[in-house]
Amino acid sequence: MSTATAPPVAARPAAAHARRGRRRSGLARRRAVIAWAFMLPLIGVNALVVLGPSLFAVYYSFTDWNGIGGAQWVGLANYAELFGDADFRNALWHNVLWTIFFLVVPMVMGLFGAYALTRIRRFRLVFRVAYFLPYIVASVVTAAIWENLLSPDVGVGRILQVNFLGSQTLALPTVAFVNNWAWWGFLVVVFLAAMQGVSPNLYEAAALDGAGPFRQFWSITLPSIQPTFMFLGLMTIIWSFLSFDYVYILTQGGPAGATDVLSTLLYREAFASLRAGYASAVGIVMALISGLVVAAYLVIRKRKDWAV
Structure with a gap:
């Protein structure tokens, strides 16, 4: 008569641990599959409406195409014409001026507007709504x-x-003024949210050391909200190079190209002159500029170890 030999006592916890590990691994795989199942429709939509048109834009930028019929491959001819085009240089220069203006005027107004709101206790919500309201009004109405x-x-x-x-x-300063009227309130709200995250203990310690409001703003507020400041600077540069609505509604790029920016040049070449291939080249240059700005920001963010 034979008897079964029981497994060593030490082997039982190891086997149980292995089973738990397999269960956790299986659960992690199931969660990953579920997550991808939810993400796939979004990825598909983005591939359809973003990636696909982007790839077509790159292709058409190397062609002579009127936007309707077949496209004829012309290589780098559009880009060669682009950088020799006085209208393109004029529009690019206006974009540079536009960017400088929006990096200085609304950013300064937003910073000091937000800081002023942190110093008051009554009617703060009323001021926030008043500042933010122009931003949510349709640009056509404004x-x-x-x-x-x-x-x-x-x-x-x-x-x-x-x-x-x-x-x-x-004309160009006037259009920038109108756009700034609608834009700077958004910066106020974002800067105010960042400033409210700064520890009040820092301001109390600075006040005890004799620091006034301006010194507190320069030495405490600005360093504390630096990631937010740089992020809004990044978005301002990108949005400045993509600006279209206020310029087109108010002046259509006129008079005599005085307010032309890259987006209005692109629109005119594509839909008025029916040069969609050339317009695609303008769009690719705009995308490259935005990409370089984002890359520079990511490098700075990594070096500074910012969380935002």
């Missing part, structure tokens, strides 16, 4: 209102005898 306000026939232009949107000197 542009139409300011077009009438600045009109040389019925608005401020009539009083001052100045055609703000018809002057080659004043």
Whole structure:
């Protein structure tokens, strides 16, 4: 008569541990499959509406295409024409000026507006809503209102005898002013959220050391919100190079190209001149500029070890 030999006592915990490990591994795989199942529709939509058109834009930038019929391959001819085109250089220069303006004026206004709101206790929510409201109003509505306000026939232009949107000197600053009116309130709200995350103990310690409001702002607030500041600077640069709505609604790039930016040049070449291949080359250059800005930001972020 034979008897079964029981497994060693030490082997039982090891076997149980192995089973638990297999169960955890199987559970992790199931969670990964479920996660990908939820993500696949979104990936498919992005591939359809973002990746696909982007690849086609790259292809058409090397062709002579009117946007309707077949495309004829021309290689780098569009890019060679682009960098020799006075209209392109003019639009690019306006984008640079636009970017400089929006990196300085609304950023400074947003910073000090947000800091001022941190110093008050009553009606803060009312001010936040008042600042943010122009940002959520449709750009068509905002542009139409300011077009009438600045009109040389019925608005401020009539009083001052100045055609703000018809002057080659004043048109671009005027459009930038209108866009800034709608934009800077958004910066106020974002900066205010970042400033509210700064520890009050830092300000109390600085006040005990005799630091005034400006010194506290310079030595505590700005370093504390630096990641947010740099991120908004990045987005401002990208959005500045993609600006279109206010320029097109108010001036369509005129007068005589005085407010032309890359996006209005692209729109005109694609839909007015029916040069979709050339317009695609303009779009690729815009994308490359944005990509370089993002790459520079990521390098700085990695070196600074920012969480934002």
